[in-house]
Amino acid sequence: MTNSATRSPFAVVIFVLSTCGAVAQELPTLDVAPLCRAEGKAVPDFAASCMADEKKARDELARQWAQYSRDNKMSCLRLATGIPGVQSYVELLTCLQTNKDVQGLPKR
Numbered sequence: 001m002t003n004s005a006t007r008s009p010f011a012v013v014i015f016v017l018s019t020c021g022a023v024a025q026e027l028p029t030l031d032v033a034p035l036c037r038a039e040g041k042a043v044p045d046f047a048a049s050c051m052a053d054e055k056k057a058r059d060e061l062a063r064q065w066a067q068y069s070r071d072n073k074m075s076c077l078r079l080a081t082g083i084p085g086v087q088s089y090v091e092l093l094t095c096l097q098t099n100k101d102v103q104g105l106p107k108r
Helices: 004-025 033-042 046-067 070-081 089-103
Strands: none
């Protein structure tokens, strides 16, 4: 007989694996408000600018999402959401664009 503490890590792994394909198919929804609020505390009046930048990045991602590989999406999504409470479309877009540019460089 297994207890719930033993099953829990397996349930998490199964959930994560089952959502990987979904992440590659559609642009995930990120909660950028905590990041922009924190930046607004550091620099007054920056929160609104931050939210505008995040919206612009999300709109650009929505247009370009299909052109990026699944592996790049997963890798960059981990980067853009890796710190609890900090999620950013700007980071996600920058990572994807950088990876695409690097892959386009000539091989030596």
